[in-house]
Amino acid sequence: MKISQLDTPALLVDLDKMNQNIETMQQRINDLGLMLRPHTKAHKSPIIAQRQIDAGAKGICVAKLGEAEVMAEGGISDILITTPIAGEKKIQRLINLYLKYPDFRFIQVIDHHDHVAKIGQFALKAGVCVELMIEVESGQQRCGVDVGEPLLELIRAIKNTQGVSYAGIQAYSGHLQHVKGYAERNHQARNAVTSLFNFISEVLEPKELAPEMISGGGTGTYAAYQDLSFSEIQAGSYLFMDAAYQAIGDEHSHLENNQFSPALKVISTVISAPTEKRRVIDAGMKCLSIDLGMPKLEHTEGVRYQTGGDEHGILHLEDGEGLPKLGQKVILLPSHCDTTLNNFDTIYVVQGENVVDEWPILGRGRSD
Template sequence: MSEAERLHRHLIGQQGSRGSLNTPALVLDLDMLDRNIAEMATFARAHNVKLRPHAKTHKSADIARRQIAAGALGVCCAKLGEAEALAEGGIEALHITSPVVTPQAIDRLMALNAKAADLMVVVDHPANAEALATAAVEAGKPLAVVVDIDPGIHRTGVATPEDAVSLAGKVAGLKGLKYAGVQFYCGSHQHIKDFAERKASIEERTEYLKGILAKLDAAGLKPAIVTGSGTGTHFIDAKLGVFTELQVGSYVFMDHDYEVCDLRGLDKPTFEQALQIDARVVSANTPGMVTVDAGLKAMATEKGPPPILRGAVEGSTTRFMGDEHLAVIAPAGKAAPALAEQVVLTPPHCDPTVNMYESYHVVKGDTLVDIWPVTARGRSR
């Protein structure tokens, strides 16, 4: 039994039970989550593009099932360990978006391929393709492979159009591998705040991708799957019509880093902030400032301190006060929250914040309705 279940299982279904949670607690608003999932699914259908949402955001078999039920092909995983955990949770359509290279990891990949009904993995190096092919032949089941193309951030992916054609040809010719398509993920573009600037940047990168796709087609290697995109560029990418599927992730939660981006050029939020952190005031001795119990260990911090969703007067700000604590500072002349009062925070960056928690406290309104495990928490190997 998880700590969350031990402390809070008895609260499920009790009206207003969110107010009795031990804090800090990772809270998921179920109605907001479902509306976010439905909105993206409707958008994809309207634009004749498939969804393969990225599970690195939520690491949850429960959420993956809801996405698939709404029409998603399956989910993406950043790491092999995430894919293994979700497969253990019953998710069988999985795409691993980072290369799996070492012998020990390839052994695990073959075991996963034997169990999963629909598994894909990227490659960006001919030696890796050869190693995967050898292992797949020995294992007795072909492995679907996607060629990863570097969009210019130099993280993973082949570096040139010529390398893309060469590697695709190699994959297609190797016994044990099935050439499934290409991946092109512009990660550095997702958080460009201004819509017009983001659109111009993605259009330039899409022209680069289209040139590679033309070369692949000319070589008889036209990809059946062109996968990529993300929450920040999904609207632009769908309109450009090059991707066959979108690897959107954070739309289910909407952290602060995405909330400040104009996702569809409408100058208003498209999705709702379903993921929240409940905290409580534990010290209130300084006029205009209190301390809550959610500090550096309660959320990812590289995007700065968290905004306040509710529980403090408008204009209040936050400042980290150490591992366990956060200051909530009221505007001049205004009162700060009182001792033991609830303050609800927006995670600055959802993916690594989720990885800090074992469970989601799923709520409807202010009532706890379920506790879901973070299925792939810590599964980064």
């Protein structure tokens, strides 16, 4: 089938670009002397996770337990759940993963004594030992225990609790991923974790409490962590490279990030042509998320996308030749890949003009 024969709106991935992105990031992380544990919240597909592992990734990250369940079901055997969980139902589901896949590795991120006590209680009853990774505050002021005495106490709590073990530390500075300018971004990313690495060498190492694993970093900040003792990088968006990430700059350009190629697209149809300078397409906010700005039209200068609500997108002719005709198809590059992908059940895999495969997005909607 040709791309132009797809019914719309539909989500596309350019297979060659995605494969190239996978290879490039793996190579870059290898060159930094680090390991890659890609964050699969960007794609939610065990098929793609397996490709990342085949390329050299040591395991994967998921944001939610629901995603972990989907990935384990799909055969992915080393999974870090990067968001803390609370409540008996969630803890029981975590324990169930341990029971159902005894040969797999699951690591759960936590940041509070109550997590340790409750997970330990459930694990002990089930006869399993749950690996816990402590999230520390590294500037984002989201989850994370403060570096210093609170971190030390939490490590001790894990060590003193049956049913759990101390896997390591997570430090993810999400607020810095989109800082413009390569040097400035790397500088801020290193500063955000300086106190952690000082604390590890000055306090944790002498007490033999240094973490075996330190996990963090994203598509914007991974390069900052050479020579720091990070053991693995959690980048995710590099796979698809959305418009927001393209605008952060790289080592060669302040304006563009060309380290990775845009591989995720949405195809949409012009459903209305009310005026000379306005078209309406069938992709609104239920297809294309706009939390990080508006999507861009591929290969089209002078046309601006504006949201027309849930189901409509509006194309405005700012300058240039003309707008697509009624019934014509257009391709858009999303501004934010994670939240755009989560609107679709299927991703059509394309090479050139051809649709060569379709993959179900099994983790879609699994924010539970």
